[in-house]
Structures are given as structure tokens and as C-alpha cells.
Amino acid sequence: MKTTAIKDARTDRVFTLMNYLVLSIFFITVLYPLVYIVSASFSSSAAVISGRVWLWPVEPTTAGYHAVFKHRLIGSSFWNSVYYTGVGTLVNVIMTVLAAYPLARKDFFGKNWFMMFFIFTTLFSGGLIPTYLLVKDLDLLNSRWALILPGALAVWNVIITRTYFQSTIPDELLEAAQMDGCSDFKFVWRIVLPLSGPIIAVISLFYAVGHWNTYFNALIYLKNQNLYPLQLILRDILVQNEVDPAMMGDVEEAAAKADLRELLKYSLIVVSTLPMLAVYPFVQKYFVKGVMIGSLKG
Numbered sequence: 225m226k227t228t229a230i231k232d233a234r235t236d237r238v239f240t241l242m243n244y245l246v247l248s249i250f251f252i253t254v255l256y257p258l259v260y261i262v263s264a265s266f267s268s269s270a271a272v273i274s275g276r277v278w279l280w281p282v283e284p285t286t287a288g289y290h291a292v293f294k295h296r297l298i299g300s301s302f303w304n305s306v307y308y309t310g311v312g313t314l315v316n317v318i319m320t321v322l323a324a325y326p327l328a329r330k331d332f333f334g335k336n337w338f339m340m341f342f343i344f345t346t347l348f349s350g351g352l353i354p355t356y357l358l359v360k361d362l363d364l365l366n367s368r369w370a371l372i373l374p375g376a377l378a379v380w381n382v383i384i385t386r387t388y389f390q391s392t393i394p395d396e397l398l399e400a401a402q403m404d405g406c407s408d409f410k411f412v413w414r415i416v417l418p419l420s421g422p423i424i425a426v427i428s429l430f431y432a433v434g435h436w437n438t439y440f441n442a443l444i445y446l447k448n449q450n451l452y453p454l455q456l457i458l459r460d461i462l463v464q465n466e467v468d469p470a471m472m473g474d475v476e477e478a479a480a481k482a483d484l485r486e487l488l489k490y491s492l493i494v495v496s497t498l499p500m501l502a503v504y505p506f507v508q509k510y511f512v513k514g515v516m517i518g519s520l521k522g
């Protein structure tokens with residue numbers, strides 16, 4: 225039996241063509257800066273400064289990457305960022321789940337009041353100076369926890385996680401577990417978390433990207449260079465152009481040249497971006513579910 229495909233109307237074809245055209249322009253607009261940065265990082269400093277790099281590397285070289293990895297603070301700052309991202313994300317996810325699950329329960333007394341308090345914090349905050357004084361009074365200055373505890377919970381992630389629990393975990397499942405003698409903590413650990421893989425993956429990536437990219441809190445709370453995250457070293461090179469030849473080890477002669485600063489900028493951007501780009505493909509498939517949370521109600 226033959227099936228006849230319904231042809232699109234001319235206006236539909238024009239609309240589809242315009243969509244492809246606009247999306248292609250957006251794609252090129254986003255992609256080109258990334259391609260340029262990678263190409264510049266593999267080009268010679270003279271080619272970058274003279275503006276000869278457009279799409280492909282010119283006079284290919286890895287001198288920038290050699291200089292980056294010879295910097296005495298790059299190795300420690302990279303592992304500091306890994307630590308802040310790993311431990312911080314773990315703390316964030318635990319706090320988010322512990323806050324979102326009770327708010328998703330219909331029998332939780334006063335949940336509307338607690339939700340109002342959470343939302344209030346998204347509209348008003350204590351400000352930079354009171355926050356600094358609080359961190360100081362808690363004796364967290366110049367410690368790793370200064371970059372983890374102040375941002376341990378994001379209200380927006382609590383809201384979307386609560387919505388996911390409400391729309392995915394049926395009340396009948398809780399009632400059946402309670403009849404079998406299951407406690408609330410065991411119910412969350414054994415049932416809720418295994419069924420909440422998509423939302424856990426989404427908020428984990430949100431938190432991880434935030435920790436990996438943060439530098440302002442480190443700039444305020446940290447004085448010990450051995451605790452600096454990678455992004456703070458990147459800031460020093462990009463904004464302040466601080467490239468000390470004494471920090472470059474075997475490339476001391478190359479570091480003495482002012483044009484090496486330009487090459488270091490692009491190389492360090494690539495190095496600092498790659499870890500998140502490597503993680504994203506494994507979590508991307510969950511983003512559709514995460515974005516659609518709460519959009520449909522049955």
C-alpha cells in the first residue's frame with residue numbers, strides 16, 4: 225500500500241528556509257569566536273598581533289601551551305578548580321535535594337511559607353560587604369570552603385528540582401513505601417534519587433559550570449596563591465597582563481617578549497574551557513527534560 229506524503233505549502237517552505245537561514249547565522253556567530261580562539265592559540269604570536277589569523281592557524285606553533293603549562297601556578301590552580309568544582313557540586317546537589325524534596329511533599333506543613341522565604345532571597349540580598357563580613361566571622365577567609373559554602377544553594381535549582389519531584393514521583397509510590405516501613409531518608413535514597421537522574425544531571429552541570437568559571441569570590445576571599453582557581457590566574461593574564469618571566473621556567477627567554485602575553489591569553493582560554501566542553505556531551509541528552517520541566521501539566 226502506497227502512502228502519499230503531504231506536500232508543504234509554499235509559505236511553510238519559505239518559513240522553514242528562513243528558520244534554517246537564521247539558525248545558521250546564529251550558529252556561525254557563536255562558532256567563529258571559538259574557532260578563532262583555537263586557531264590563535266596554535267598560531268605564532270607575531271601572526272596574532274598582526275591580525276593575520278582569521279580561520280586557520282598561521283605559522284603553527286605550540287609555544288603558548290608550553291608557556292601555559294610551565295607557569296608555576298597553572299598546575300595547582302587547575303587542580304584547585306577541579307576540587308572546587310567536584311566538592312562544591314556535591315555539596316550543592318545534596319543541599320538542593322534536601323531542600324526540594326520536602327517542598328514537593330503535599331503533607332509538609334508550612335511549605336508555602338518556606339517557599340516564600342526562598343524566593344525572597346532571589347529578590348533581595350545582604351550585599352557584598354555584609355556577605356564578606358559573614359564569611360570573615362565564620363573564619364572562612366583564605367580557605368577552600370570560602371568558595372563552596374556561601375553558594376551552597378541556588379534557589380532556582382531548588383524550584384525546578386521541586387517541580388520535577390512533584391511531576392515525576394507519584395504520591396502512591398510514597399504511600400506504598402511507607403506501608404512497607406520505608407523511612408523518608410530511605411525513600412529519597414532508594415527511590416527518589418534513582419528516578420531523578422535527568423534533573424540531577426542538569427543541576428549538577430549548572431553548579432559545575434558555575435564553580436569552574438567563578439573567580440570573583442576567589443578574588444575577594446583568597447590571599448594564598450596556592451588556593452587560587454584557574455579562572456583567577458586567567459584573569460590576571462587577561463586583565464592585568466601579569467606574566468612574570470620568573471614563573472615560566474624553561475621558557476624564560478620567550479616570556480621576556482611582550483607579544484607572548486597575547487599568545488598566552490588564547491592558550492589559557494582553551495585550557496580552561498576544555499574540561500566543561502568534555503563533560504557537556506554526556507549531560508546534553510538530559511537538557512530537554514530539564515528545560516521542559518513544568519511546561520506540561522496533566
